[in-house]
Amino acid sequence: MSVLVINEIKKLREIIKENRKEPKTIALVPTMGCLHEGHKSLIAKASSIADLTIVSVFVNPIQFCPGEDYDRYPRTLEADKDAAQSAGADIIFAPSVSEMYPNLQKFSDLTMVVPPYELTDIMCGKSRVGHFDGVETVVTKLFNIVQPDIACFGMKDIQQLFLIKKMVRDLNIPVEIIPCPLVREKNGLALSSRNKYLSDEDKVKALSISRSVFAIRDAYKAGIKETKKLFDTGLANLDKGVELEYLEFVDENTFKPVESVNQDTICAMAARVGNVRLIDNIILEV
Numbered sequence: 001m002s003v004l005v006i007n008e009i010k011k012l013r014e015i016i017k018e019n020r021k022e023p024k025t026i027a028l029v030p031t032m033g034c035l036h037e038g039h040k041s042l043i044a045k046a047s048s049i050a051d052l053t054i055v056s057v058f059v060n061p062i063q064f065c066p067g068e069d070y071d072r073y074p075r076t077l078e079a080d081k082d083a084a085q086s087a088g089a090d091i092i093f094a095p096s097v098s099e100m101y102p103n104l105q106k107f108s109d110l111t112m113v114v115p116p117y118e119l120t121d122i123m124c125g126k127s128r129v130g131h132f133d134g135v136e137t138v139v140t141k142l143f144n145i146v147q148p149d150i151a152c153f154g155m156k157d158i159q160q161l162f163l164i165k166k167m168v169r170d171l172n173i174p175v176e177i178i179p180c181p182l183v184r185e186k187n188g189l190a191l192s193s194r195n196k197y198l199s200d201e202d203k204v205k206a207l208s209i210s211r212s213v214f215a216i217r218d219a220y221k222a223g224i225k226e227t228k229k230l231f232d233t234g235l236a237n238l239d240k241g242v243e244l245e246y247l248e249f250v251d252e253n254t255f256k257p258v259e260s261v262n263q264d265t266i267c268a269m270a271a272r273v274g275n276v277r278l279i280d281n282i283i284l285e286v
């Protein structure tokens with residue numbers, strides 16, 4: 001059966017209600033589309049567990065900061081249908097902005113889900129102020145619309161994954177979050193919809209981001225524990241044409257910065273190649 005594309009919340013709820021008549025496990029994979037092998041790994045994981053796998057494709061305006069790439073973000077629904085279907089999705093939920101936010105022009109009127117400041121004033125949240133408010137709000141809405149038993153999130157967006165797990169705990173949302181490993185190109189580059197923006201020349205520069213996190217992991221394995229030294233190792237591996245936004249070492253259970261790393265430390269980086277912002281991370285145990 002080919003994947004069903006649904007644009008309306010009411011219609012999706014009707015279909016889910018039908019499916020709920022039998023005891024079925026429902027999975028949700030939230031995405032912004034432009035699906036690649038990273039997204040497909042989440043969909044495959046979801047469909048290996050669930051009876052009904054729903055992939056949302058929605059470029060969520062409220063998680064973009066002013067001046068970011070909301071308008072030019074790649075929208076490729078036709079190709080996404082094939083990708084989602086081949087990975088095992090049953091339904092694509094692709095709502096319009098007005099379907100999700102009927103009153104977006106009055107943005108200040110929207111009820112938001114806001115993660116704790118101390119967990120967003122680091123890493124991606126520091127430069128993307130309000131980004132995680134937008135993420136948590138849309139994910140909460142999607143959870144309420146679909147009411148999934150499980151939801152898959154990628155470890156590529158490691159701070160997002162941490163905050164979603166915490167939100168689900170804090171707000172008693174009845175969904176199990178399944179973390180899925182970061183998928184890379186063979187050469188190491190973390191797969192991202194934003195890689196589409198990169199020219200061949202930029203891709204060579206971007207490769208130095210994964211090179212940098214791998215070098216840090218290797219230095220850690222060779223016995224270096226001090227973040228200051230590991231930071232320098234990372235920096236030394238970055239291409240001159242790459243502008244570092246942050247390179248942080250945090251504990252994977254608390255997301256608090258650490259001075260000396262161990263097997264529970266996440267090394268996370270964001271950097272710009274031209275005007276393209278890319279992220280990568282590695283858990284040092286790997």
Ligand code: AMP
Pocket residue numbers: 030031032033038039041042152153154155156157180181182183184190191192193
């Ligand atoms: P996005 O469409 O970028 O919002 O991502 C949707 C989901 O796919 C998020 O849970 C991401 O963490 C996940 N994802 C994106 N890229 C990758 C990747 N390279 N490996 C694993 N998961 C990914």
